[in-house]
Amino acid sequence: MRGKRMDGRERILTGRHIRAVYGKQSLDTLRNKAILLQFLIFPLMALILEYGVEIPGMEEHYFVHLFAVMFLGMAPLTAMSALLSEEKETHTLRMLHLAGVTSAEYLLGAGGSLLTISLLGAVSFGAIGGFGGMTLLRFLAAMTAGIFISLLLGGAIGLTAKNQSAATSVTVPVMMIFSFLPMLAMFNDAVAAAAKFTYTGQIHRFLCGAQAGESPWMFPAVLLGNALAAALLFAWAYRHA
């Protein structure tokens, strides 16, 4: 693997740099209360409502599915965007670059750390739902794909934003759309028709088993399409930044 250097020439990625950034990011996220709260609040709400609320006719694991999708649409996206914009604003990113850390090494280290924390969140949802075996694997696979897309979107926003407030002003509407659309789709057919084409909408339908009558290719196609769009956006932002 090769990464781009600040002077534009290519050079090999260094594992030591990636590990250093990974460790830094893990510590920093654990101490960033505002970000950490997002990773904790959704599993906590799912836990309380899953075991505390019972509504006749409600589908099984309704709250786990709902909050898991909200979690993947919100927490990784906000965390990645906040992280990048903060590093730019406080000039820590510049110090890392001047110490020889390439952009690719940084993104792998910081993104890898956020992916790990997000996956821990996903595992906790699986535990709250009491999933096991294939159900758990399917759940985690869908969550991983969604978290990855959210990280790409958050990264694109963070890379293009000049500072944290600029990043927040873009992040909030984007995460609202992706995290709340699946819930709103339950109340409105037009919203449901649109939500079908978003990764969060599809993951929610997949988790709830609400794909009756749909092509079996719909789920992977939408996820792939969303991932491709997010990756292109990220690549553009990366070059732009």
Next chain:
Amino acid sequence: MSVEHMRQSVNCIELYHVEKSFGRQRVLKDVTCSVAAGEIFGLLGPSGAGKTTLVKILTGQLSADRGEARLFGVSSGRLSRREYGRMGMVMDELGLYERLSCRENLRLFARIYGISHSRGEELLRRVDLGDFAGFPVNRLSKGMKQRLALARALLTGPRLLFLDEPTSGLDPSTAAKIHRLLREEQERGAAIFLTTHNMEEAAKLCNNVALLHQGEMVEYGPPGEICRRYNHQNEIFLRKKDGTLLRLKNDGSGADLLQACARENQIESIHSTEPDLETVFMELTGRGLLA
């Protein structure tokens, strides 16, 4: 190789006719100078003079439109990890991780450079932050943050240090601690590239200074020499113990009188009319350095 020999033979920084424009605005005009190993070089100029642009060109963050900037003999646009590992920086924005502790900040960069964590501990003690190693950076004072940034810059034992206003806004005791550290680094043979508004600091620390005005280097040389060059009056003020103030030409004509006063123990104080760097800058540009 002795420090003195390095001083004479190795230029850590070489600038040849460097020019830079942003749009139609010429930010740097034909800047030429060099900084040798073991030298403290001060770049002086008011805000907007082009100091930061020059540092960014030197560190490979910007490219020059014309001319050449070289670090350790390598063009600044082609710096590799090797050269970056040989330089340390403290910029105006310190770039410290506020939620991490002093120790964790240094450990991060020690891991990046592949050096032992104990080096970080040693430097924390050296900058008098040993007792605060576990403190998160957001609980430190400005002076402590400056010292932590300096410790980070010294992690690799750099041969070249870039320092942007390292003592700006600090109390005299903290500033003195930083000056002491810089002297130690100079004695080790490191070159120090300092940008500052503080004339006293520049005159005290620097072997050479350059006065930058609207992107142009208007004066360059040892601070004492520059001040003597602009000592147009060339006079000495002698205050006697009885309160009398005598004004003598500094050309030998007042030597007898001076000797007589000294013999009779009548001298309260002696001052020369040699200007300070601020006055020289004002004379050259018509404005002050803090303007």
